[in-house]
Amino acid sequence: MSPVSAARTASAETTDTSMLRVSGLTKSYSRGTSLLSRLGSSGPSTLKALDGVDLDLRPGEILALVGESGSGKSTLAKILVGSTTATGGQVFYRGTGALARRDRESSRRVQMVFQDPYSSLNPRLTVGRMLAELLLLHKIVPRSEVRAESVRLLNLVGLEEEVLGAYPSQFSGGQRQRLAIARAIAVRPDVLIADEPVSALDVSVQATILDLFTSLRAELGLSILFIAHNLAVVQHLSDRVAVMYLGRIVEIADTRELFAHPRHPYTRALIDSIPRMREGSVNDAFELDGEPPSPYDVPAGCRFHPRCALASEICRANDPPLLQVRPAHESACLKADELAAIPLPEPPQELP
Numbered sequence: 001m002s003p004v005s006a007a008r009t010a011s012a013e014t015t016d017t018s019m020l021r022v023s024g025l026t027k028s029y030s031r032g033t034s035l036l037s038r039l040g041s042s043g044p045s046t047l048k049a050l051d052g053v054d055l056d057l058r059p060g061e062i063l064a065l066v067g068e069s070g071s072g073k074s075t076l077a078k079i080l081v082g083s084t085t086a087t088g089g090q091v092f093y094r095g096t097g098a099l100a101r102r103d104r105e106s107s108r109r110v111q112m113v114f115q116d117p118y119s120s121l122n123p124r125l126t127v128g129r130m131l132a133e134l135l136l137l138h139k140i141v142p143r144s145e146v147r148a149e150s151v152r153l154l155n156l157v158g159l160e161e162e163v164l165g166a167y168p169s170q171f172s173g174g175q176r177q178r179l180a181i182a183r184a185i186a187v188r189p190d191v192l193i194a195d196e197p198v199s200a201l202d203v204s205v206q207a208t209i210l211d212l213f214t215s216l217r218a219e220l221g222l223s224i225l226f227i228a229h230n231l232a233v234v235q236h237l238s239d240r241v242a243v244m245y246l247g248r249i250v251e252i253a254d255t256r257e258l259f260a261h262p263r264h265p266y267t268r269a270l271i272d273s274i275p276r277m278r279e280g281s282v283n284d285a286f287e288l289d290g291e292p293p294s295p296y297d298v299p300a301g302c303r304f305h306p307r308c309a310l311a312s313e314i315c316r317a318n319d320p321p322l323l324q325v326r327p328a329h330e331s332a333c334l335k336a337d338e339l340a341a342i343p344l345p346e347p348p349q350e351l352p
């Protein structure tokens with residue numbers, strides 16, 4: 001664990017009010033040992049999908065986790081729901097390591113919603129059977145109340161009683177995502193982890209599903225980790241935003257604060273890439289070129305330096321830690337002050 005993580009762990013243990021907290025989390029994958037995977041791969045053999053992540057999810061908040069494809073978002077989500085194990089670091093649920101047990105009760109508390117709802121729904125079960133099996137397995141209600149509870153759940157996600165007899169294949173993409181959400185909340189979790197739940201949906205449908213997350217948070221008091229690859233999606237949804245790049249959190253702040261005062265050039269590039277009403281209002285210097293570097297070979301110094309408009313020698317020699325740059329706002333950039341002096345573009349266009 002890094003000295004920064006160790007210090008945070010020590011101070012957080014006494015006053016940990018978070019729903020979920022990860023500390024110094026790492027996850028490495030080894031290149032396969034087959035001849036095929038070794039051919040043409042002379043570089044490092046270990047990929048660092050997560051490289052020291054510290055993050056907390058507060059009670060009742062919607063925390064957005066945003067970053068390009070391959071930055072490690074799904075790996076973090078999978079560790080949090082227990083479908084993969086971390087290489088190093090710790091996961092705390094309500095201040096304890098309870099989730100490490102991964103018994104049925106621990107698993108129930110943290111539920112996941114996926115990008116492709118079809119993959120998480122059994123195509124051979126009607127909606128009624130699917131919900132009934134879950135409610136009985138987890139002893140949420142007695143058998144006599146299963147139907148009423150199923151209808152309540154469907155209504156919560158904007159579906160009607162009539163769909164109890166239908167199969168997942170009979171639904172549209174947006175309705176399937178509603179079903180997947182009903183399935184996740186059926187077991188009365190405390191935490192919902194939504195991994196790009198609107199990325200595969202039409203823009204008009206996206207907005208209705210985003211509204212659903214907001215209303216579920218209000219009605220059920222859920223804490224939600226909402227993963228997206230695009231800041232525009234979470235702009236009006238989340239309370240806070242954590243920006244991830246090549247396995248690290250590089251900036252975290254309240255959503256308004258982050259959009260008004262970005263202090264990392266990567267965040268600035270993501271903000272500038274949001275569609276705007278007026279052409280020419282964006283500073284092209286921050287435009288992101290190409291793909292992120294391979295996580296098999298993370299750049300030395302600041303991992304963002306090969307794509308950064310402000311990079312200089314100091315950035316190639318130093319790996320910046322995540323530090324407070326403004327109240328309740330942390331950034332891992334050595335030139336956060338320099339960035340602050342470059343005017344922001346006009347506010348992004350509102351989502352429909």
Ligand SMILES: Nc1ncnc2c1ncn2[C@@H]1O[C@H](COP(=O)(O)OP(=O)(O)O)[C@@H](O)[C@H]1O
Nearest residue numbers: 029047049068069070071072073074075076295
């Ligand atoms: N099971 C796996 N085996 C090897 N590499 C993996 C595996 N799962 C993810 N990765 C790699 O880990 C990195 C992070 O992946 P992922 O967490 O899926 O990112 P994101 O969700 O942000 O797109 C990527 O480089 C990906 O190729």
Ligand code: SF4
Nearest residue numbers: 302305308315333334
């Ligand atoms: S430390 Fe340097 S390279 Fe890294 S984000 Fe800041 S300015 Fe860019």
Ligand SMILES: [Mg+2]
Nearest residue numbers: 073074075195
């Ligand atoms: Mg992913």
